[in-house]
Amino acid sequence: MKVNGVDHPAPTDVRRLLSDHLRHDLGLTGTHVGCEHGVCGCCTVLLDDAPVRSCLILAVQAEGHDVTTIEGLARDGEALHPVQQAFHECHGLQCGFCTPGFVMSVVGLLAQHPKPTDEQIEEGIAGNLCRCTGYASIRRAVHRAVELNKK
Amino acid sequence: MTTRWFGAPVQRVEDDRLLRGHGRFTDDIDEGALECCFVRSPYAHARIASIDVTAAREMPGVVAVYTAGDLPFGEVDLPLLIPHPNLTHGRTQKCLASQIVRYAGEAVAFVVAHSRAEAEDAAEMVEVEYDPLPVVITPEAGERAEHLVHDDVPGNVAAEMEQEVGDVTAALSVAPHRMKFRLRYERGAASPMEGRAVWARWDQRERRLTVYDSTQSPTSIRGGLAVLFGLPESDVEVIAPDVGGGFGPKIMLFYPDELLVPFAAMQLGKPVKWTEDRQEHFTAVNQERGQVHEVEFGFDDEGRVLAIDDDFIHDAGAYTPYGIILPIITAAQLPGPYRVPAYRVRFRDVYTNATPTSPYRGAGRPHACFVMERVLDKISEVTGIDRVEVRERNLIQPDEFPYNVGVAWQDGNTVVYDSGDYPRLLDRALEMLGPRPEGDNIGRGVAVYVEGTGVGPYEGAHVQVLVSGKVVAATGIPNQGQAHSTVWAQIVADQLGVDVKDVEITSGDTRRFPWGVGTFASRGAVTAGNAMHVAASMVATKAKQVAADQLEADPQDLELVDGRVRVKGSPDRGIPLGAVAVLSNPVRYAFGGGTEAATQFTAKARPGAPLAVGEQPGLEATGYYSPEGSTWASGCHAAYVRVDPKTFRLEILRYVVVHDCGRVINPLVLQGQIEGGVAQGIGGAFYERLAYDADGQLRNASFMEFLIPYATEIPPIEIDHFETPSPLNPLGVKGAGEAGVIPVGAVLASAIEEALHVPITEMPQSPLKLYEALSHS
Numbered sequence: 041m042k043v044n045g046v047d048h049p050a051p052t053d054v055r056r057l058l059s060d061h062l063r064h065d066l067g068l069t070g071t072h073v074g075c076e077h078g079v080c081g082c083c084t085v086l087l088d089d090a091p092v093r094s095c096l097i098l099a100v101q102a103e104g105h106d107v108t109t110i111e112g113l114a115r116d117g118e119a120l121h122p123v124q125q126a127f128h129e130c131h132g133l134q135c136g137f138c139t140p141g142f143v144m145s146v147v148g149l150l151a152q153h154p155k156p157t158d159e160q161i162e163e164g165i166a167g168n169l170c171r172c173t174g175y176a177s178i179r180r181a182v183h184r185a186v187e188l189n190k191k
Numbered sequence: 192m193t194t195r196w197f198g199a200p201v202q203r204v205e206d207d208r209l210l211r212g213h214g215r216f217t218d219d220i221d222e223g224a225l226e227c228c229f230v231r232s233p234y235a236h237a238r239i240a241s242i243d244v245t246a247a248r249e250m251p252g253v254v255a256v257y258t259a260g261d262l263p264f265g266e267v268d269l270p271l272l273i274p275h276p277n278l279t280h281g282r283t284q285k286c287l288a289s290q291i292v293r294y295a296g297e298a299v300a301f302v303v304a305h306s307r308a309e310a311e312d313a314a315e316m317v318e319v320e321y322d323p324l325p326v327v328i329t330p331e332a333g334e335r336a337e338h339l340v341h342d343d344v345p346g347n348v349a350a351e352m353e354q355e356v357g358d359v360t361a362a363l364s365v366a367p368h369r370m371k372f373r374l375r376y377e378r379g380a381a382s383p384m385e386g387r388a389v390w391a392r393w394d395q396r397e398r399r400l401t402v403y404d405s406t407q408s409p410t411s412i413r414g415g416l417a418v419l420f421g422l423p424e425s426d427v428e429v430i431a432p433d434v435g436g437g438f439g440p441k442i443m444l445f446y447p448d449e450l451l452v453p454f455a456a457m458q459l460g461k462p463v464k465w466t467e468d469r470q471e472h473f474t475a476v477n478q479e480r481g482q483v484h485e486v487e488f489g490f491d492d493e494g495r496v497l498a499i500d501d502d503f504i505h506d507a508g509a510y511t512p513y514g515i516i517l518p519i520i521t522a523a524q525l526p527g528p529y530r531v532p533a534y535r536v537r538f539r540d541v542y543t544n545a546t547p548t549s550p551y552r553g554a555g556r557p558h559a560c561f562v563m564e565r566v567l568d569k570i571s572e573v574t575g576i577d578r579v580e581v582r583e584r585n586l587i588q589p590d591e592f593p594y595n596v597g598v599a600w601q602d603g604n605t606v607v608y609d610s611g612d613y614p615r616l617l618d619r620a621l622e623m624l625g626p627r628p629e630g631d632n633i634g635r636g637v638a639v640y641v642e643g644t645g646v647g648p649y650e651g652a653h654v655q656v657l658v659s660g661k662v663v664a665a666t667g668i669p670n671q672g673q674a675h676s677t678v679w680a681q682i683v684a685d686q687l688g689v690d691v692k693d694v695e696i697t698s699g700d701t702r703r704f705p706w707g708v709g710t711f712a713s714r715g716a717v718t719a720g721n722a723m724h725v726a727a728s729m730v731a732t733k734a735k736q737v738a739a740d741q742l743e744a745d746p747q748d749l750e751l752v753d754g755r756v757r758v759k760g761s762p763d764r765g766i767p768l769g770a771v772a773v774l775s776n777p778v779r780y781a782f783g784g785g786t787e788a789a790t791q792f793t794a795k796a797r798p799g800a801p802l803a804v805g806e807q808p809g810l811e812a813t814g815y816y817s818p819e820g821s822t823w824a825s826g827c828h829a830a831y832v833r834v835d836p837k838t839f840r841l842e843i844l845r846y847v848v849v850h851d852c853g854r855v856i857n858p859l860v861l862q863g864q865i866e867g868g869v870a871q872g873i874g875g876a877f878y879e880r881l882a883y884d885a886d887g888q889l890r891n892a893s894f895m896e897f898l899i900p901y902a903t904e905i906p907p908i909e910i911d912h913f914e915t916p917s918p919l920n921p922l923g924v925k926g927a928g929e930a931g932v933i934p935v936g937a938v939l940a941s942a943i944e945e946a947l948h949v950p951i952t953e954m955p956q957s958p959l960k961l962y963e964a965l966s967h968s
Contacts, residue, residue, distance in 0.1 A: 054908060059458045063218075063219075064221070069215075069218075069219035070212015070214070070282055071212070072216070072385070073578070074384045074386075074469070074577060075469040076468060076469060077469065077893055077894065079893070079895055080319075080894055082384055082422060110210075110211065110212035111211065111212040112212075113211075116211075120207070123637060124211070127206070128203070129202060131202070131203065131799075131860065131862070131863050133210065133672075134216050134436075134673070134674070134863055134867065135384070135385070135434065135436045135671050135672030136205075136206075136209030136433060137383075137385045137435025138384045139209055143210065162902060162903060163473070166903045168902075170384070170867075171381075171382060171383055171384050171867070172384075172672045172863070172867045173863055173866060173870075174863075174866035174868070174869055174870030174871075174905055174908065174909060175866075175901075175902035175905050176866045176905070176908060176929075177862075177863055187628070
């Protein structure tokens with residue numbers, strides 16, 4: 041399995057969830073676990089460019105695929121990815137727990153729809169729960185990310 | 192001095208690491224920690240006949256299995272946090288139940304293993320025999336007291352309190368109109384996206400206990416652990432790292448894990464970690480909002496309130512660890528921004544076999560607001576006077592401050608509103624709301640509210656200028672998303688004349704600041720904010736004194752600008768703040784960082800000892816702020832909603848908020864607090880309901896069935912702010928954290944009632960409830 045462009049050995053525990061594998065075996069703790077039953081979206085990562093809930097996939101199922109986590113969007117010392125930058129500018133995060141999941145969902149959304157309609161934005165973020173922001177600033181952040189991507 | 196940062200929409204300095212996935216939440220900390228799992232009672236009320244952990248102890252990977260008998264504090268009742276004379280029958284649970292369980296989810300045994308999976312497998316093997324007892328699950332059943340939750344608490348009544356302002360009986364007897372109705376608010380759940388978690392390490396050689404806890408009060412946790420384990424407080428350090436939302440339940444302490452995880456770490460000599468799963472969060476973490484009000488009120492033909500007589504039951508749950516703060520707040524806040532010439536309020540805090548209650552964002556206020564606004568709508572209905580007009584006629588006027596409501600507040604004082612302009616809030620909200628949209632089944636809701644914020648006793652802050660010129664500052668209260676690293680930095684930066692990015696904040700880490708209380712009750716900005724202001728002002732004063740010698744100027748003629756202390760009017764005559772920090776500490780040995788300037792042969796000579804009597808080294812100060820009374824924020828929410836007459840789907844067509852929390856530190860952050868609060872209010876008013884069955888089982892303990900709104904349920908919210916400064920504190924600020932939530936239930940109740948012409952007497956509403964109400968009407 042490739043994670044953020046780096047090859048990793050196959051997971052040894054066949055019962056290990058992808059979310060736990062990323063967090064506890066690979067130390068990529070940016071992927072958060074909020075419900076472990078596929079509703080909150082905090083654990084969203086990209087599997088071959090599509091957003092998926094890493095708590096609903098076994099790590100071994102990701103073998104042979106490319107996984108991108110929040111840590112893979114911008115290397116240390118590099119500028120933030122446009123979606124991350126947009127969340128910053130629009131106050132799209134408060135406690136930051138749901139944020140990696142939202143950012144990955146939006147990265148996936150904009151890969152599919154570089155100029156999304158309001159309906160597509162609504163659908164793109166409607167699989168993630170946030171208890172802090174009330175979503176308004178997240179909607180603003182998606183619009184801002186579209187602008188930043190143009191530049 | 193000119194304020195540059197205070198009031199500006201400064202983008203958050205804490206965002207970068209959170210956005211890169213470099214946040215540090217408690218479960219992110221590992222260091223080879225053992226992991227844990229609780230055995231929790233499946234019964235809401237039962238006698239424990241036996242507990243057998245033999246098989247569990249033999250399971251693979253198991254390190255320890257604890258029951259009450261294995262704990263030196265197993266027979267000790269957990270602390271009753273806020274005792275009160277009226278709380279005559281306060282009861283708290285034991286860390287692990289060994290005789291009786293009183294709610295489903297109460298902890299019975301605790302398993303420690305090498306992995307969470309092994310701990311869970313072993314927990315399955317703990318055999319507990321229960322003899323079920325009759326279950327008391329609703330507040331009404333609690334009051335009927337056909338069965339007792341605690342054998343030694345007659346009538347299930349933990350506390351009873353009655354207060355009266357004016358002569359209610361007389362006022363009611365002469366009132367032209369007199370009515371009575373019954374209103375009900377059900378339990379809700381805060382549901383932060385991060386559940387609770389605790390990580391602990393005991394360093395045997397240093398005899399030092401380190402605990403990471405997703406708590407809203409690390410200072411209190413530290414105090415309690417020091418008492419429990421007989422350690423000096425200085426040997427216990429408690430850190431609330433990044434906390435993934437709090438909203439109230441994380442101010443509760445001690446949850447059993449907060450004692451068991453450190454205890455196990457000390458026993459086993461290894462780091463130990465426990466991370467809650469979502470299902471157990473639903474029953475093991477405190478809830479709130481269950482109340483039943485019988486309210487009688489008198490009013491005249493002009494729609495003026497003459498008297499309110501409210502009698503309510505508060506659902507305590509199985510224990511009262513947080514005392515009776517919630518019903519006290521409800522009783523205090525019920526009149527809200529309205530004049531109530533005669534007011535009597537009586538409550539009984541009753542035990543039920545459900546998870547204990549303690550504050551959840553709003554804390555007693557949404558229910559109070561709901562009752563008052565329902566009363567005003569009823570007055571409008573009877574008199575035929577428009578709902579808005581009724582409110583206008585009853586609002587407290589701007590020239591009436593300070594306004595004494597005359598009832599007890601949660602800090603022991605009497606409720607006195609410090610400042611505000613309530614009629615202006617209402618006018619502006621209606622102006623923003625605009626004309627009624629075209630269409631059928633549309634209703635308008637309006638509610639005006641106050642919020643007691645900034646409750647004491649105190650918070651403190653430490654501010655230090657480093658020899659590099661950078662500033663570090665710390666306070667005891669932790670951050671759960673409220674942008675402390677940014678807003679405290681704004682306050683400090685203004686005092687020290689530095690850039691906000693040059694101020695690094697630590698919050699909620701007792702290693703850096705061991706005193707204080709916690710983040711709750713919309714109090715951070717008032718208490719810690721003013722403490723930051725006080726401490727930073729002290730540092731600024733000291734900087735001027737130290738620099739005065741060097742610049743041969745009077746301290747009064749100096750100012751702190753752009754990272755320098757300089758002479759007013761002569762900006763070239765100045766020295767960098769870092770150099771002042773060097774000079775503030777007379778050293779013998781130059782250890783780098785420019786400190787040679789402060790050694791004995793290079794520093795400018797001054798008479799007497801290098802440190803004068805009472806003078807302290809270092810460009811630093813510790814300051815405290817302790818409010819005499821609460822600051823009272825206020826606001827008005829108004830909405831148009833459409834309810835589909837067939838599916839009862841709720842469509843919020845427009846939602847406006849006008850809010851006044853005194854001086855605004857950071858409008859960007861404030862907007863986020865309001866928007867998030869309203870969303871949580873909408874969830875609590877229409878989507879989220881804790882569905883307990885008659886056996887005390889929570890039937891919807893998952894996000895599949897407890898429906899927290901997604902973006903699709905939350906409309907855009909239009910917000911405007913007024914700033915009526917609080918006269919009570921140096922910064923003129925009031926709290927804002929809970930404001931967004933408070934009136935949402937009242938607004939939606941009013942709007943739905945108008946849209947469907949069906950009386951709304953309880954919250955939360957739902958399509959099913961509306962369908963049933965319409966079928967019966």
